[in-house]
Amino acid sequence: MTALLSTEELCMYFGGVRAVDRVNLAVAEGELRCLIGPNGAGKSTFFRCLTGQYRPTAGRIRWRGRDITGADSFAIARLGIGIKTQVPSLFEGLTVVESVILAQRRRHGEADARRRAMAVLERLGIAGLAARVVAQLAHGQRQLVELAMVVAPAPDLILLDEPTAGMSVEETGRAATLIRELNRAHALVVVEHDMQFIKAIASTVTVFHQGRVLVEDSVARVLADPRVHDVYLGRSIAMPGTEGG
Amino acid sequence: MTGRRPTAEIAAAVVLAAAAIAVLPRVLELFALINATVYASMAVLALSLGLVWGFGGILCFGQAAFFGLGGYGYAVAALNVADTTWAVPIALAVPAAAAALLGYVMFYGRISDVYMGVITLTVTLILFNFTNSTAGDQWRIGAAPLGGFNGIPSTPPLNLPGDPGNPLPPERIFAVAVVCLAACYILGKLVLRSRFGRVVVAIRENERRAELLGYDVRRYKLGIFTLGGFMGGLAGLLFANCVFVSPTMFSLFYSGQIIIWVMVGGLGTLAGPIIGAVLLQALTTWAGTLPAVNPSLILGAVLVAAVLALPKGLLPTAAAALRRLRRRDAAP
Known part of the structure; x- marks a missing residue:
């Protein structure tokens, strides 16, 4: 089945900095996907590529199989993608x-x-x-x-960039309930780094590290993954497809 | 943007325009009536920038360019086609087309606000320098000599539609100017009430959010900018009918003056720029009669005083004071 939104080897470089590096991601209809990672992992840059704010250096973005790489924000919104900024x-x-x-x-x-x-x-x-x-x-x-x-x-898909930024614990709890409710009618991609919030909305999680996808799995498995612990603690780890850490 | 219907404001505009047309030609002497026509054309010019800047959020330093193009367009067309019935659409099409072209380059080229100000002012000054350098018989378009620094003093006045042998007297020209001013005000109200106008205001509030909602902001900005160019051109056409066209219409003085009218009258309103233009133009005219006083100096002092004392402008400040008075009267 064609994914609702997908990326193929998506790259976004700023000079020599590889903010997003060969990211492949597929979001299915009705899915709730969380993108997490420590600061500087590349998730917000990836988000901005998806929303048309940045034109990717390389790779493809597809909406229901159609290539929308480099499209303007307004054109992306018109496809049926709702965008909430940080x-x-x-x-x-x-x-x-x-x-x-x-x-x-x-x-x-x-x-x-x-x-x-x-x-x-x-x-x-x-x-x-x-x-x-x-x-x-x-x-x-x-x-x-x-x-x-x-x-x-x-919209068919809602992209949320750190929806709980600046919220109190109580407001964050309400936001989690709200997002689960929204997911009944819309697919969602949520960029977040609050692990408690991720646990509360319990979904498939994609972990970013150094601009690349480190791991993609259920929230329980991701939270149990020692590599995820390491990157959040700032420890050096070996990335898939690279030599050494 | 309010949910209020603009019917009351439109009715007020119609009544005021009708009253001005009925009363002023009877009580004013010819010179004063011509001056009133100039004020009406200036008010249209101020309104054009009020719409573009106050609602579209586009600070155009070059509204005088469209004013001048409207004036020159009318004068050149009127001298070439004896019937001004055909000169009018030409005079309006030229500045509107120029605004559309300039706007297309700026908005589709994603030029930032600061550079937009620089570009619009530069274009105006280029036109000022160009028209200034058109002295001599070789500078003519058909039967119309451009006249360099002296401009085109022999501009024919408007005639009755389809009747070139029947030019309008100053009283009728005044009536036309007042009708044009009221029409522009009403058009502005209706545009702002429309879906297009609401999106334009939303873009002024937050361009990025408007884009994220699926609005192509370039198209909306181009639309309001072109409408402003059209109105600026109409002001030039009216001005050409009561004074005459010259490179001064493109000058830095006019470019700055329009901004001052809008700021003093009230940015983000349609009536404010009209009030600002009429009051300040009257002040400038009066200052011009004083010995040893430079009107520009007075205009500058008024701007500084207005920015310090009435930062929101005359009309919004007066409206806020009225609201406070009403609340105080309503309180037990």
């Missing part, structure tokens, strides 16, 4: 409901868009914020507003 990227001067309407109105008329926007806000538990101006919101609320904007057009 630092909430919002329309500061607009109200919450206006933002969500804008997020989905490519497909719906005004009245329908407003009704759908309110339904999305209710689903995320922030309907009470609908009339508030985005700039006035607290960080946790801003994260949820951005998520509402991402979910609003009903």
Whole structure:
């Protein structure tokens, strides 16, 4: 079966730095995939290649088998890929409901868009914020507003870059529940480095290290893997396909 | 962006325009009426930048380029086709096409905001230098001599559509200018109310997020920039009908002045730039009559004072004060 999103030998180099190095990844329909790794592992650069922010140096990105390498962000979004950035990227001067309407109105008329926007806000538990101006919101609320904007057009796949960044323990717990719920309707790729959060959403995990995929397995096996412990502790390890550590 | 319907503002614009057309030609002397026509053309010019900068988030230092192209386009076309009915669409198409071309290069070339300011200003100054150097009989387009520093003083005024033998008197030219101003204001309101306008405002708020939602921001920026060019050209056409076209229309003075009108009137509003243009133009005209006073100096002082005392501009500050008063009156 064709993967929803896949990469083939994807590379992103900055001069001599190989931020992403020959990464092969396939995300199936309805899957919840976590990309983890210590700081500098290349997961955020890989994410930016997927979202069109960076044009890969080499390799291919495919959406349902179609080559989308180097496509612009807006074209990638139009395919049915929702993108949530690490630092909430919002329309500061607009109200919450206006933002969500804008997020989905490519497909719906005004009245329908407003009704759908309110339904999305209710689903995320922030309907009470609908009339508030985005700039006035607290960080946790801003994260949820951005998520509402991402979910609003009903994308097939949602890419989340560190969705719990800056959240309290309680908010992180709620986010995990929310992500599991979102996974009932959308495939998700979550870039994260909070292991507790990864455990809470329990999925297939791809571990990045030095721009490459170190291991890809279930969360339980990944967490039991001594190599993963080593890279998180900053120990040098031998990468597959390379000589020495 | 608000959920409020713009009907009240549109109705107010229509009423004000009708009142101005009915009253001012009766009470103003000819010179004052011509001055009022100049103010109306300046207001259209300010409105054009107010739309591009205040709502599109594009700081265009070269709105004067479209103003000048509209003026020159009209003058050249009117001198070549005796009937100004055909000169008008030409005069509007030239600046709109120039804005579309310039915008395409800037937005599709992913030029950053700072360079956009530099490029728009440079283009304007190139046009200023070029038109300044067109003295001599060899510089003519058909029957229209470009006239170098002196410009084209013999620009024919608008005539009744299809009736070249019937040029409009200054009272009618004033009415046309006021109708154009009201029409531009209403058009701006409707555009901002439309889906296109909402996306433009969203792009001003966060270009990256708009892209991530699937909007091709280049297309929207190009659209609002071209509309601004069109309106700037219309202002030039009106100006050509009450003064005359000359390289000054492309000058740094005009380029800077438009920005000051918008800032003083209120960025992010449509009525603010109109108010700013009329008030400051009146102030400049008055200052020009004073002995030993440079109007530019006064304009600069007003800008500094406005930035310090009213950073949001006249209209937003007045609206906020009115809201505070209403709240105080409503409080028990």
